[in-house]
Amino acid sequence: MLRSEELKKLRDLAIPQAVFQVSPCIIDHAKGATMVDVDGNEWIDFAGGIGVLNAGHCPETVVAAVKAQADKFLHACFHVSMYESYIRLADKMNRITPGTFAKKTFFANSGAEAVENGVKVAKKYTGRTALLCFQDAFHGRTLMGMSLTSKVMPYKSGYGPFAPEVYRVPFPYAYRMSGGDQKKANRMVLDEIKTAFKTLVDPQTIAAIVFEPVLGEGGFVTADADFFKALRELTQQHGILTVCDEIQSGFGRTGTLFASEQLGIDYDIILTAKSLASGMPLSGITGRAEIMDASQVGGLGGTYGGNPLACAAALATIDLFENGNLLQQAVETGRIVTERFKAFQKTYPVIGDVRSLGAMAAMELVLDHTTLEPATDKVKQLMAYCSSKRLSLISAGTYGNVIRILSPLGIERDKLEAGLAIMEAGLKSLGS
Ligand SMILES: Cc1ncc(COP(=O)(O)O)c(C=O)c1O
Numbered sequence: 253m254l255r256s257e258e259l260k261k262l263r264d265l266a267i268p269q270a271v272f273q274v275s276p277c278i279i280d281h282a283k284g285a286t287m288v289d290v291d292g293n294e295w296i297d298f299a300g301g302i303g304v305l306n307a308g309h310c311p312e313t314v315v316a317a318v319k320a321q322a323d324k325f326l327h328a329c330f331h332v333s334m335y336e337s338y339i340r341l342a343d344k345m346n347r348i349t350p351g352t353f354a355k356k357t358f359f360a361n362s363g364a365e366a367v368e369n370g371v372k373v374a375k376k377y378t379g380r381t382a383l384l385c386f387q388d389a390f391h392g393r394t395l396m397g398m399s400l401t402s403k404v405m406p407y408k409s410g411y412g413p414f415a416p417e418v419y420r421v422p423f424p425y426a427y428r429m430s431g432g433d434q435k436k437a438n439r440m441v442l443d444e445i446k447t448a449f450k451t452l453v454d455p456q457t458i459a460a461i462v463f464e465p466v467l468g469e470g471g472f473v474t475a476d477a478d479f480f481k482a483l484r485e486l487t488q489q490h491g492i493l494t495v496c497d498e499i500q501s502g503f504g505r506t507g508t509l510f511a512s513e514q515l516g517i518d519y520d521i522i523l524t525a526k527s528l529a530s531g532m533p534l535s536g537i538t539g540r541a542e543i544m545d546a547s548q549v550g551g552l553g554g555t556y557g558g559n560p561l562a563c564a565a566a567l568a569t570i571d572l573f574e575n576g577n578l579l580q581q582a583v584e585t586g587r588i589v590t591e592r593f594k595a596f597q598k599t600y601p602v603i604g605d606v607r608s609l610g611a612m613a614a615m616e617l618v619l620d621h622t623t624l625e626p627a628t629d630k631v632k633q634l635m636a637y638c639s640s641k642r643l644s645l646i647s648a649g650t651y652g653n654v655i656r657i658l659s660p661l662g663i664e665r666d667k668l669e670a671g672l673a674i675m676e677a678g679l680k681s682l683g684s
Pocket of ligand 1: 391
């Protein structure tokens with residue numbers, strides 16, 4: 253029996269089905285954009301561990317930094333014994349995040365924990381309890397993260413009651429809302445928010461609006477700078493803080509270090525995770541100093557937050573962004589993927605929309621260009637085809653009808669082309 257078959261059998265016995273798999277790959281080792289499974293087969297990685305591997309699998313300097321730290325100490329708990337890498341990384345995050353105002357940063361272990369903490373900080377500073385968020389948003393699987401997350405199945409079904417005082421408004425999803433007219437979608441959503449402040453929730457009770465600059469799990473949907481500017485003006489009138497979740501869009505994915513830079517987003521708190529530490533579990537909560545300092549001593553933190561191995565990995569990863577050409581590679585990879593997706597769109601009518609910001613590129617599959625009926629089953633078939641050809645790929649979207657690319661930014665041209673060729677063959681195999 254193949255090693256992978258044996259392990260899959262054991263997986264089914266030992267691990268709940270809810271802990272989902274998007275492909276049958278059981279990885280043995282990986283480098284760059286290539287994974288090798290336990291049977292010795294090579295896979296092309298277009299998923300990057302869900303956006304964690306922007307700098308690729310196992311960048312040499314990151315691995316070396318983790319090994320060097322492992323030789324010194326594995327854990328101290330920053331609340332018990334401080335260490336330099338945590339302090340240096342916090343300082344670095346304050347400098348590299350957009351905005352020249354005074355900032356402070358602390359660390360947690362996962363994206364969801366960053367969301368939890370961003371909300372805590374905002375509530376404490378404002379003394380308010382309500383939150384505003386968007387339809388199609390994804391903010392994690394903890395109670396607060398899940399409450400802010402939009403999609404019911406599989407993220408929320410059966411897991412209530414949710415955190416109270418979470419109010420949701422539509423995101424300006426121009427393709428689905430206004431026939432692709434972004435300005436119209438912006439106006440519709442801003443009007444909806446104004447109405448919500450009269451009919452749904454007193455804006456004076458809202459601590460923060462929590463949003464992703466580009467919906468990740470929601471299908472790589474973004475709005476323009478005008479929308480985010482108007483949103484900021486509207487919310488600031490009521491003293492509502494902005495918590496910007498750059499967990500998936502950050503660390504070069506969109507061609508700038510943060511998507512906020514391109515979208516002119518002015519925030520109070522910015523959340524980071526995923527590609528921040530190239531795969532070591534780490535998330536950052538960075539915000540205006542006066543907001544971050546409003547919480548009482550002991551109110552923030554945790555046993556593992558800002559683990560020394562993860563901080564070492566993050567410092568080495570940021571060094572790659574500062575001194576390498578990952579951002580240019582993101583732009584180039586995004587350009588190639590988007591051009592190919594647009595070419596696919598001309599040939600395969602099942603592709604309704606192609607959208608991208610840098611290398612955050614996606615295509616949305618529909619059965620009908622007028623009703624925009626989601627082609628969810630076609631996406632499932634396409635994913636199965638790609639898996640059978642050893643291309644690791646993930647879907648997105650509230651209807652599961654979006655294919656998104658989260659490959660390492662510096663994926664080699666031949667690997668990228670090979671992956672895109674598999675996708676095209678998969679589209680052809682759908683018979684549409
Ligand atoms: C935008 C966004 N926020 C939060 C999260 C939750 O992160 P984690 O899975 O590390 O808890 C994710 C994960 O995909 C995400 O994309």
